[in-house]
Amino acid sequence: MSSPLKPLPVWADVALIPLLNVAAAFLISGLVVLAIGEDPIEAVRLLIVGALGDLEGIGFTLYYATSFIFTGLAVAVCFHAGLFNIGVEGQAYVAGLGAALACLTLGFLPGYTLVVVAILAAAVFGAAFAAIPGYLQAKRDSHIVITTIMFNYIASALMGYLLVNVLRVPGQMNAETRQFPPGGIVPQFHVLLKPLGIVWPDTPFNLSFLLALVCAAGVWALIWRTRLGFEIRTVGANASAAVYGGISPARVTIITTLLSGALSGGLAVNIILGEEHRLILEYTAGFGFVGIAVALMGRAHPVGIILAAILFGMLYQGGAELAFDKPKISRDMIIVIQGLVVLFAGALEHLFRRPVATLLARRTAHPPI
Amino acid sequence: METFDAFIVILGSGIRLGVPLILACLAGLWSERSGVVDIGLEGKMLTGAFGAAAVAEFTGNAWLGLIAGVVATVAVSLVHGYASIDQRANQIVSGTAINMVTDGLTALIGNAIWGQGGRTPQLPDSALFASIELPFVNALDPVPFLGNVYRHIISGHDIVTYAAFAFVPITYWALYSTRFGLRLRAVGESPAAVDTAGISVRGLRYSAVLICGVLVGLSGVYLALAQAAYFQPHMSAGKGFIALAALVFAKWRPWPALATCLLFGFLDALSIRLQGAVLPFIGAVPVQAIQTLPYILTVVLLAGFIGKATPPKSSGIPYVKER
DSSP states (O other), X not given: OOXXXXXOOHHIIIIIHHHXXXXXXXXXXXXXXXXXXXXXXXXXXXXXXXXXXXXXXXXXXXXXXXXXXXXXXXXXXXXXXXXXXXXXHHHHHHHHHHHHHHHHHOTTSOTTHHHHHHHHHHHHXXXXXXXXXXXXXXXXXXXXXXXXXXXXXXXXXXXXXXXXXXXXXXXXXXXXXXXXXXXXXXXXXXHHHGGGTOOOOSOOOBTHHHHHHHHHHHHHHXXXXXXXXXXXXXXXXXXXXXXXXXXXXXXXXXXXXXXXXXXXXXXXXXXXXXXXXXXXXXXXXXXXXHHHHHHHHTTTOXXXXXXXXXXXXXXXXXXXXXHHHOTTSOXXXXXXXXXXXXXIIIITTTTTHHHHHHHHHHHHHXXXX | OHHHHHHXXXXXXXXXXXXXXXXXXXXXXXXXXXXXXXXXXXXXXXXXXXXXXXXXXXXXXXXHHHHHHXXXXXXXXXXXXXXXXXXXXXXXXXXXXXXXXXXXXXXXXXXXXXXXXXXXXXXXGGGSOOOBOOTTHHHHTTSHHHHHHIIIIISSBOHHHHHHHHHHHHHHHHHHHSHHHHHHHHHXXXXXXXXXXXXXXXXXXXXXXXXXXXXXXXXXXXXXXXIXXXXXXXXXXXXXXXXXXXXXXXXXXXXHHHHHHHHHHHHHHHHHHTTTOEETXXXXXXXXXHHHHXXXXXXXXXXXSXXXXXXXXXXXXOOOOOO
């Protein structure tokens, strides 16, 4: 409890400890499955077959993964500045409004220029909605955690009002907009591959995936290869020291939250422009919160985020198949796993650090002959 | 007179909607005053509701349900305590994890036991907390204003509601008039000073987390066994976060917490009442506007435009003993 922790070797820090944390989360998940009277090994088998067993499963897995890369990056960018943005859910929801308004009002734009404008509109709306909590954190010292929680509810009410009272097609029961024109659609891979003679089953997996990878590369370059990235990391490490380095934490805070909000707009691109082709009620479905788990599991590094996003994509796709075969293991199991990952990879991240450090120290003290 | 009666009825239902907020808000107050930030109130409320409904369903006894709901919530609270106090975790992350795990787990287990998407069967009357009619309700009925107020606002609530109201002065007294309360508030402001005085920071924070668990557990019990008569997945529906907003709005003080929770409960009752109503001069009321008012008010307050909400100085910061 008292002696300070010795630094671990790099391999233990970046690989062993995170793996142990995630393993603990999955071990407890297995016990939960056991407790409700199902076989965890069989559940894992069904889950993996459902997620990766055929091209259709893989398509859906990658479609979900695309969403999680965007929301994971959005959360991670803020992590680097020491900010906890719980509002990705609401920012993505409002970003959907931007994408929809562009598609519904600018249908005259030629070809695919519309979709480009719609993507930019999603980013701008997401950023604008994040701007208020960001500004309040930077200039008025209001805690971004509380304000973004409040803003999630404000987003939900605002969008509910707009979809039910303003954007709904007159005479329609469902609270949703009309279909977007063809130019406002991000093409799906099975459509693109058809002319090339490649048959890919009909899945919502679309070009947004490539955009997500580009964003991941962009975030990596920004955080570790630019002056702004250095400023973000410095503010995250020690805001008062950053001031002595001539960095304005307020400015960095606002820029970071804007970036985060813009990245959360990617969720709208993937789901609204890539699959639904219309704005629907509560389309975000908690995916903004999945971003928290993905960012923590991926340790806020783009490569880690992509891997974690694919794992969560497998969980969502395989989990749906699993719930179909084993009704007792409903999709709520995925939320449990997600929460346990946040608990062990986030809150209890140091749980295994001391035992591992002790073990390694003992081995170096008495090297095995 | 008729609008006045309607107003009394809305006030009464505002109180019923405010009770879970009061309990959860006081729970958060205890925790955060000791320096442990708790955004997991939502998940804990759900835990309390599930534990209470599950045991009440099996035993048919409301009191056993209450005990189960509180015990389950305290257990979850201790996980947050362990992460926050012993593991020095990021308390926001820990709270988020608790919200996710409990949200999924209650629905999953509920679904595994009862099917029906996780909803318990309707609970029998013996498993519920019935409303208590206070003496003289009928005697006071003929009195014009008072009779109505007494019948609809003061009388006719269940035991958990009266307990919730009693916890406000108890919390006030315990925090401001006892040695324990003084130390607890001190540990939220300056744990190092408390430690120097030879008092256990860890012990104080764990007791706060424990009290928090009991109170927020009761709010869940109220949801399942007094308000709804069943458990349903996600039934807390954001009330834990409204309680959090109320806590900020009340600036972490018990009496303002009561007032804020009643105000938010009243707004909730009003928005239900005005659903689809058309008012003169205003037209159709956008119910969403009333429903978001608590969140907007809290953000405005946090922004420092109406007074300043300053949290306990050391809340959210793990205490590291000097080495």
